[in-house]
Amino acid sequence: SGVTDFTLLHEVEIAEDLYYQDIFREISKKYLPCLLNPSAADPPPPDTFHGKAAGFIENNLPPANYDFYLCGERQMTHDVTLLVDQHFAGSYVFKEVFY
Incomplete structure (x- = not known):
């Protein structure tokens, strides 16, 4: 029961603020981090959207x-x-x- 097919967008300033990624990936097959300020020093995870x-x-x-x-x-x-x-x-x- 419940909603099963959804996209979860997770907007943060920098990659180190992407808390709970493992949990979010478990509950949504379509989890997408959205990074406002990507940094070469702090590489984002794969399949990350750069922007809002x-x-x-x-x-x-x-x-x-x-x-x-x-x-x-x-x-x-x-x-x-x-x-x-x-x-x-x-x-x-x-x-x-x-x-």
């Missing part, structure tokens, strides 16, 4: 109705909500803002 989660959504999701569950920083949840309103009419956004 909103950028990945805008450039990679085909037009359709989706349920978006957002958890995290106020600006990120705001940016994704605006994007959904503009490009994914009929989709739902559920969010928890933590800071």
Whole structure:
């Protein structure tokens, strides 16, 4: 039971902030770290998107109705909500803002 087919985007500033990767990879076959400031000194894991989660959504999701569950920083949840309103009419956004 529960949701089984979902993409989990994990947006952080630097690779060392990618906590819980093992757990996230276990619960989602489509886990994608989104790195805002990649560094050669701190190489990102494979299959990492360089940029904001909103950028990945805008450039990679085909037009359709989706349920978006957002958890995290106020600006990120705001940016994704605006994007959904503009490009994914009929989709739902559920969010928890933590800071």
